[in-house]
Amino acid sequence: MKKAHFLAFMQHGVSSHSVGMWRHPLDKIGYDYAAPPYWEHLARTLERGLFDALFLADELAPYNSFEDSSNATVRYAVQAPTHEPAALTPIITGVTTHLGVGITLSTAFEHPYRMARWLATFDHLSGGRIAWNIVGSYSPSEFAAYGQDMPDRSTRYERIEEYVELCCRLWDSWQPDAIVADRETGIYATRAGNVSGSEIRSASELSVNAPRYFAAGCVDGSRSAPPPDSLCRNVPDLSVLSRPRLRSSGNRFSAMSLNVPGRTA
Numbered sequence: 322m323k324k325a326h327f328l329a330f331m332q333h334g335v336s337s338h339s340v341g342m343w344r345h346p347l348d349k350i351g352y353d354y355a356a357p358p359y360w361e362h363l364a365r366t367l368e369r370g371l372f373d374a375l376f377l378a379d380e381l382a383p384y385n386s387f388e389d390s391s392n393a394t395v396r397y398a399v400q401a402p403t404h405e406p407a408a409l410t411p412i413i414t415g416v417t418t419h420l421g422v423g424i425t426l427s428t429a430f431e432h433p434y435r436m437a438r439w440l441a442t443f444d445h446l447s448g449g450r451i452a453w454n455i456v457g458s459y460s461p462s463e464f465a466a467y468g469q470d471m472p473d474r475s476t477r478y479e480r481i482e483e484y485v486e487l488c489c490r491l492w493d494s495w496q497p498d499a500i501v502a503d504r505e506t507g508i509y510a511t512r513a514g515n516v517s518g519s520e521i522r523s524a525s526e527l528s529v530n531a532p533r534y535f536a537a538g539c540v541d542g543s544r545s546a547p548p549p550d551s552l553c554r555n556v557p558d559l560s561v562l563s564r565p566r567l568r569s570s571g572n573r574f575s576a577m578s579l580n581v582p583g584r585t586a
């Protein structure tokens with residue numbers, strides 16, 4: 322029998338890609354998206370509905386591509402306001418037992434050491450239920466928010482490549498059997514391996530022992546909302562899949578659809 326996999330696409334804000342849905346009389350009725358009960362209720366509902374995971378998209382700053390301004394974006398709640406997605410992880414995993422959480426975190430502004438440590442911590446706290454949607458940020462407004470000019474696409478993707486490589490090496494700096502915890506000898510852990518050879522300067526090992534990882538979403542070769550035939554064409558081009566850690570976790574590709582259900586009775 323074939324199995325279907327379901328991933329809910331959300332954003333930590335008023336609305337994600339279904340712009341204007343907040344106006345619907347049944348949207349988030351009685352709930353405040355910025356408070357934990359909304360996410361606890363949603364997480365429990367998704368788990369009961371046998372969803373595999375909840376995916377949290379992110380946009381670091383309101384788009385300003387329309388009339389060189391973010392006025393319309395904010396006025397009509399076009400993915401704005403958007404709160405930080407990773408903060409929801411303990412709330413969602415705290416009320417569920419098997420629902421995964423895919424968090425979008427950009428490689429553009431955080432140091433990879435911070436990213437690797439952060440994700441490893443969430444992974445431990447969730448019992449291995451998080452995934453990282455690796456994005457490099459694609460909006461000038463996001464770079465402006467950090468006081469930077471947006472680099473060209475190839476530079477952004479070169480950074481993603483090196484960044485992910487370094488994160489994987491930081492996670493690999495802890496062997497699965499590194500924790501000895503021998504009370505007799507007082508040895509807690511055997512020394513982690515060294516991370517070297519990256520152009521991004523970083524520590525030689527991570528301060529958190531790291532479990533399994535995989536990447537959600539797409540990086541190189543992807544386009545937002547591609548038609549199915551181009552999705553299939555692009556799949557072999559995802560260079561991120563050449564990484565042993567990601568390859569060994571097995572890869573699936575999903576098409577995204579935004580569904581607006583109506584009343585059934």
Ligand SMILES: Cc1cc2nc3c(=O)[nH]c(=O)nc-3n(C[C@H](O)[C@H](O)[C@H](O)COP(=O)(O)O)c2cc1C
Pocket residue numbers: 377378379380425454455456457458459474538539540541542543544545546577
């Ligand atoms: C399913 C899916 C989800 C995505 N989610 C995000 C997101 O939450 N935040 C973000 O900055 N980019 C997101 N992206 C955009 C990609 O990272 C990428 O920048 C975009 O597809 C444009 O392609 P390009 O960067 O190759 O030009 C998403 C793309 C896809 C296909």
